[in-house]
Structures are given as structure tokens and as C-alpha cells.
Amino acid sequence: MITRWLMNDRGGAVMLGVLLLAALVVPLANLGIGADSPLHVSTYTVTLLGKYLCYAVLALALDLVWGYCGVLSLGHGAFFALGGYAMGMYLMRQIGERGVYGNPLLPDFMVFLNWERLPWYWHGFDMFWFALVMVALAPGLLAFVFGWLAFRSRVTGVYLSIITQALTYALMLAFFRNEMGFGGNNGLTDFKDLLGFDLQADATRVSLFLASAALLAIAYVACRHITGSRLGRVVVAVRDAENRARFLGYRVENYKLWVFTFSAVLAGLAGALYVPQVGIINPSEFQPLNSIELVIWVAVGGRGTLWGAAAGAVLVNYAKTSFTAVLPEVWLFALGALFVLTTLLLPRGLAGLLRNRGEAR
Amino acid sequence: MTPLLRRDRVFDFLAPPLPPDALLDTRHGPILYLEDISVSFDGFKALDDLSLYIDDGELRCIIGPNGAGKTTMMDVITGRTRPDTGSAWFGSRVDLLRLDEPAIAGAGIGRKFQKPTVFEKLSVVQNLELACHGDKAVWRTLLAALDADQRATVAGVLDTIGLAGHAHREAGALSHGQKQWLEIGMLLTQRPRLLLLDEPVAGMTQEEIERTAELFRALAGAHSVVVVEHDMEFVRSIANKVTVLHEGRVLVEGDMQAVQNDPRVIEVYLGE
Numbered sequence: 213m214i215t216r217w218l219m220n221d222r223g224g225a226v227m228l229g230v231l232l233l234a235a236l237v238v239p240l241a242n243l244g245i246g247a248d249s250p251l252h253v254s255t256y257t258v259t260l261l262g263k264y265l266c267y268a269v270l271a272l273a274l275d276l277v278w279g280y281c282g283v284l285s286l287g288h289g290a291f292f293a294l295g296g297y298a299m300g301m302y303l304m305r306q307i308g309e310r311g312v313y314g315n316p317l318l319p320d321f322m323v324f325l326n327w328e329r330l331p332w333y334w335h336g337f338d339m340f341w342f343a344l345v346m347v348a349l350a351p352g353l354l355a356f357v358f359g360w361l362a363f364r365s366r367v368t369g370v371y372l373s374i375i376t377q378a379l380t381y382a383l384m385l386a387f388f389r390n391e392m393g394f395g396g397n398n399g400l401t402d403f404k405d406l407l408g409f410d411l412q413a414d415a416t417r418v419s420l421f422l423a424s425a426a427l428l429a430i431a432y433v434a435c436r437h438i439t440g441s442r443l444g445r446v447v448v449a450v451r452d453a454e455n456r457a458r459f460l461g462y463r464v465e466n467y468k469l470w471v472f473t474f475s476a477v478l479a480g481l482a483g484a485l486y487v488p489q490v491g492i493i494n495p496s497e498f499q500p501l502n503s504i505e506l507v508i509w510v511a512v513g514g515r516g517t518l519w520g521a522a523a524g525a526v527l528v529n530y531a532k533t534s535f536t537a538v539l540p541e542v543w544l545f546a547l548g549a550l551f552v553l554t555t556l557l558l559p560r561g562l563a564g565l566l567r568n569r570g571e572a573r
Numbered sequence: 574m575t576p577l578l579r580r581d582r583v584f585d586f587l588a589p590p591l592p593p594d595a596l597l598d599t600r601h602g603p604i605l606y607l608e609d610i611s612v613s614f615d616g617f618k619a620l621d622d623l624s625l626y627i628d629d630g631e632l633r634c635i636i637g638p639n640g641a642g643k644t645t646m647m648d649v650i651t652g653r654t655r656p657d658t659g660s661a662w663f664g665s666r667v668d669l670l671r672l673d674e675p676a677i678a679g680a681g682i683g684r685k686f687q688k689p690t691v692f693e694k695l696s697v698v699q700n701l702e703l704a705c706h707g708d709k710a711v712w713r714t715l716l717a718a719l720d721a722d723q724r725a726t727v728a729g730v731l732d733t734i735g736l737a738g739h740a741h742r743e744a745g746a747l748s749h750g751q752k753q754w755l756e757i758g759m760l761l762t763q764r765p766r767l768l769l770l771d772e773p774v775a776g777m778t779q780e781e782i783e784r785t786a787e788l789f790r791a792l793a794g795a796h797s798v799v800v801v802e803h804d805m806e807f808v809r810s811i812a813n814k815v816t817v818l819h820e821g822r823v824l825v826e827g828d829m830q831a832v833q834n835d836p837r838v839i840e841v842y843l844g845e
């Protein structure tokens with residue numbers, strides 16, 4: 213069965229192939245080849261690639277709700293950040309006595325604020341499995357409650373996009389506050405190790421890169437499984453003719469709700485792998501601009517294709533890295549121009565371009 | 574009133590769907606009762622104390638000038654518009670005003686929109702499969718494929734609507750008349766007891782119209798069919814009983830002959 217859908221999904225097959233290749237070559241080129249060789253891949257690059265892969269998972273998550281279900285979320289960065297914070301809390305608790313203040317229980321910022329006790333919601337985060345559950349549960353629950361309210365009231369289109377944007381903005385303001393207990397505007401940082409492995413070690417970095425690649429591959433297969441099932445066709449039906457689906461007996465709200473929640477969980481997982489690689493999570497991850505950039509990645513890659521969205525995330529972020537190294541002020545303008553140009557010239561994104569080529573041949 | 578029916582727009586993730594026919598009670602004759610229904614939009618009365626009864630197995634045509642309220646009436650029956658006053662019952666036990674659109678569809682009412690609406694990005698056969706009777710809960714559609722009975726229904730309907738040769742074409746690529754048929758086919762796979770068809774032959778060729786008339790006549794009996802149509806030729810070819818709607822009320826009801834010769838009807842149509 214798997215071979216059959218890989219045959220029908222050339223883009224996906226290529227993407228999984230490239231991932232597999234990268235998973236074999238990158239560790240070898242980092243750990244196996246000496247730093248003096250031109251074939252060596254630096255740890256900095258490995259981490260950068262791992263970061264791109266996390267973005268690609270986030271793009272997949274958005275493509276599922278936007279490309280297939282027609283729900284344009286302008287707040288998906290919030291779910292990514294929540295997953296990141298859950299992981300960050302675990303990493304903070306791992307620091308233990310090695311913090312600046314040497315407090316075995318309280319993270320530095322709490323000692324700094326003269327807090328006596330660990331807030332109740334920080335309990336349990338010393339256990340990895342608990343943190344993992346929260347990585348999925350926090351964004352999933354938020355998406356479920358938000359979606360339940362929004363979809364049941366039949367909020368759609370631009371209005372829905374605006375309230376998702378408001379959601380992430382509100383969360384950003386909340387996380388900025390010191391009283392919230394998430395480190396205020398500094399966020400969570402100075403992480404030492406994960407599951408006992410030193411986060412600065414090359415081998416840990418490579419493992420995180422591999423985990424990101426694995427997450428992307430699994431997320432892709434899961435999303436493809438959903439879009440290929442009857443559920444996937446109902447979702448497309450809801451996108452294209454919501455009322456028709458409703459009058460056929462589908463509870464449109466439930467469909468949107470489950471897809472939205474699943475997508476949020478996926479975004480949370482991506483955030484959780486992102487944080488140990490970049491070494492910090494702070495409220496700026498909630499900023500509305502991040503969610504909008506995410507929409508641009510998906511639009512550039514080609515929405516409604518999954519692999520296109522993932523490729524778009526990697527390409528645009530590669531461009532961002534290269535661009536900001538030379539002309540940091542210009543990047544936002546370049547991004548805006550990119551979005552306008554894709555909308556006008558490539559409404560189906562790069563994936564659409566490739567597909568047209570294929571059809572013309 | 575069973576508690577099961579008291580759920581108005583509630584998320585019933587776990588509740589089983591209404592078992593077809595378990596609740597439908599037509600022993601008292603009509604399958605659809607509309608009584609004293611009024612709907613107003615910003616003070617304008619689209620339906621004005623409308624009362625209408627459709628018998629089980631009947632084929633009823635509803636005609637009337639533009640803006641008479643025909644589509645609004647269907648909106649009320651299918652749960653899209655809530656009337657200001659009045660009551661609407663499906664059989665003698667299902668209170669339509671307490672159900673939302675999916676529940677009404679699940680109870681056995683199928684509706685074709687005035688503007689043909691199919692899922693353009695999906696293939697013809699996928700459209701029919703989506704509409705097919707059966708459990709429409711999220712988890713079922715993720716995990717379960719169609720069963721043999723459902724697949725047989727789809728294959729049968731594909732033949733009935735004459736689109737077997739186009740089964741794997743994208744629905745968006747069909748002609749207008751074919752889309753109309755596909756939408757009718759979707760209603761059929763849904764296995765409703767009552768079909769509401771809003772202008773089903775608009776945009777069809779003469780030959781297609783004749784085949785549609787044949788199909789509707791065959792459907793009546795096992796199904797109750799309500800057809801809204803402007804095409805008088807078509808109405809004449811299928812109608813036993815015709816209801817004329819005008820300004821949100823029933824103007825005249827009777828057989829085609831009587832209706833056509835009624836001075837009030839002539840006035841309404843000439844007055845246009």
C-alpha cells in the first residue's frame with residue numbers, strides 16, 4: 213500500500229528520499245569527516261538544517277488546515293511556541309543546581325524574582341515523558357477549545373484569520389509578563405542537557421537533526437494518510453462547498469475541529485524539537501509576524517500539496533538566512549515582494565510550477 | 574419528543590447517528606408538514622403563514638414567480654433558515670425546527686441547491702461516495718473504507734445518472750447539465766426519504782430534461798419528491814399535483830390543468 217501511494221505522490225517520494233539521504237550524509241560529514249576537509253559539515257550548519265526541518269513540519273501543519281481544509285490560520289506560530297515552551301520547561305528543570313543561583317529546584321529567573329516555590333504548573337516537567345505529553349497537550353487543548361468556540365459559531369474566512377492572529381498576539385503579551393512564570397521577555401534559555409546529553413555536543417546536535425528529519429518524515433506520512441483517506445476528501449469538500457457537505461449530513465464543525473487540533477499538535481511537536489536546537493524560547497515566538505511568515509512559506513511552496521509546503525519552508529528560510537547575513541533590514545521587504553509575486557505569478561506555488569512542467573511534458 | 578432530538582447544534586462526537594426510518598413515522602399520511610411558517614428578512618416577509626403538506630411517496634411540483642419564497646421554504650425545511658413562527662415536522666415525530674442541517678440530512682431529507690453544487694476538485698465517483706448513506710462521523714471517515722453495500726449503491730447510481738463513463742473525471746470539468754445530474758445522484762446515494770430539488774433541469778438539454786423527468790417519476794413512490802421548477806413543459810410532464818407559491822403563501826394547489834386555468838395564477842404570471 214505504501215509503495216502504491218509513493219508511486220502516486222512523486223513529490224512526496226522525492227522529499228522522503230532527500231530526507232533519508234540527508235539523514236545518512238549529514239551525520240557522516242559532521243562526525244566522520246575532519247574539520248579540515250572541504251567535505252566537513254559544521255555543527256552550526258547541522259543545527260541550521262535541523263531548524264529548517266522543524267519549520268518544514270510547521271509548514272505541513274499549516275498546509276493541512278489551510279490547503280486542505282480552507283481554514284487560513286494566522287496564529288499557527290502560537291502552537292509551535294507552546295510546544296517549544298513545554299520543552300523549554302523540561303530543559304530548565306534539567307539545569308538543576310547548575311544555574312547561576314545554584315537553586316536545585318527553582319530556575320534562575322524565579323530566584324531572581326524572589327519566588328519561594330515552584331508554581332504548580334511547573335511540576336512534573338522534570339520528567340521527560342510528562343514534558344512530551346504537554347508538548348502535544350498544551351497546543352492541542354488550546355486548538356480544541358479555540359476551534360470548538362470558533363467553528364461552532366461558524367466563524368469563517370477573514371474573521372477566523374483575524375481571531376487566530378489575535379490569539380497569538382494575546383499569548384505573546386501574556387508570556388511577556390513576569391508573573392506568568394515563563395521567564396518574561398527573556399523566556400527560557402541557558403539549557404544544559406536533554407535526557408542527560410550535553411546540548412552543546414556535536415553528537416547531540418546531530419541526534420536532534422536526525423530527530424527533526426524523522427519527525428518530518430512521520431508527519432508527512434501521517435498528513436498524507438489523512439488527505440488520502442475518506443476524511444481527507446470530506447475536508448476538501450468542506451473547503452470547496454461547505455454547505456453542500458453540511459446538507460449531505462457532515463458535521464462540518466467537527467471535521468474542522470479535529471483537523472485543526474491535529475495540526476496544532478504537529479506544530480507543537482515541531483516547536484519542541486526546535487527549542488533545544490536554537491537554545492532559547494521567548495515570547496517573540498508568538499509574534500504575529502512569525503505566523504504570517506509561515507503562511508508565506510506555504511504559499512511559496514504551493515499549498516494543498518504538503519511536500520510543497522515543506523519545501524517552501526526550507527527554501528524561504530534558507531533565503532532568509534542568506535539574506536539577513538548581508539542585508540538584514542531588507543529582508544522583510546524581500547519577503548513581502550516574494551509573497552506578492554507568488555500570489556500574482558504562481559498561485560499554486562513552486563509545486564504548481566513543477567506540476568505544470570510535468571503535465572506539459 | 575425523545576431527548577435524542579433535543580440537541581440543537583451540539584457536538585455529538587460519540588452519539589450514534591439517527592437510525593434511518595427509526596424515527597420517521599408517516600402512518601398519519603403526510604411525510605412533511607409545514608404549518609403557518611413565516612420568515613422575514615429585515616421586515617420583508619419572504620414566507621407569510623405558509624402551510625404545506627406533502628404525502629408519503631408523492632411527487633409534488635412547486636411553481637411561482639421569482640422571489641415567491643420557494644428557495645426560502647427549502648431553507649426552512651433543511652434547517653438553514655429558522656422561521657420566525659410556525660412549525661415544520663418530518664413525519665409526525667421529527668421536529669425539523671429542533672435539528673440542524675446534518676441531523677436533518679441524517680433523518681432522511683436530501684436537497685439539491687438551486688445553483689448546482691458539487692465538489693469540483695473531486696472526481697465524480699468521489700462525489701457520490703462522499704454523499705453515500707452511512708456513518709458520517711469523523712473517525713469513521715478516517716478509519717473505515719466504504720462497505721460492499723455502499724459501493725454497490727455508488728455503482729448503481731453512477732449508471733442511473735449516466736455518468737459511468739465519466740466516473741474518474743474531476744466534477745468541475747462536467748457540463749452544467751451533468752453537474753445537475755451528479756448532484757441528483759449524490760442525493761440518491763444518500764438514500765433520503767424526501768428529496769427537495771430546486772430547479773433541477775436548469776441548463777439541461779431537451780434530451781437530458783426528458784431523462785430527468787423519467788428518473789423523477791421512477792423515484793416517486795419509494796421516495797417523496799418536491800420539485801421547484803420554472804420550466805412549465807417539464808412540470809407538466811411529471812406533475813400530478815402542483816402548488817403555486819406567491820409572495821410567501823400558497824396561492825393555488827391542484828392538478829396542472831386546474832392550476833393553469835386558474836385566473837389568479839394567470840394574473841400572477843402575467844403581472845410579472
Ligand SMILES: Nc1ncnc2c1ncn2[C@@H]1O[C@H](COP(=O)(O)OP(=O)(O)OP(=O)(O)O)[C@@H](O)[C@H]1O
Nearest residue numbers: 614618619637638639640641642643644645646687
Ligand atoms: N438571506 C436573505 N436576505 C434577504 N432577503 C432574502 C434572503 N433570502 C431570500 N431573500 C428574499 O426573499 C424572497 C424570496 O426568495 P427566494 O429565494 O425564496 O425566492 P424563489 O421563489 O426561490 O425565487 P427564484 O425563482 O428566483 O429562485 C426574495 O425577495 C429574496 O430577495
Ligand SMILES: [Mg+2]
Nearest residue numbers: 643644645687
Ligand atoms: Mg429559488
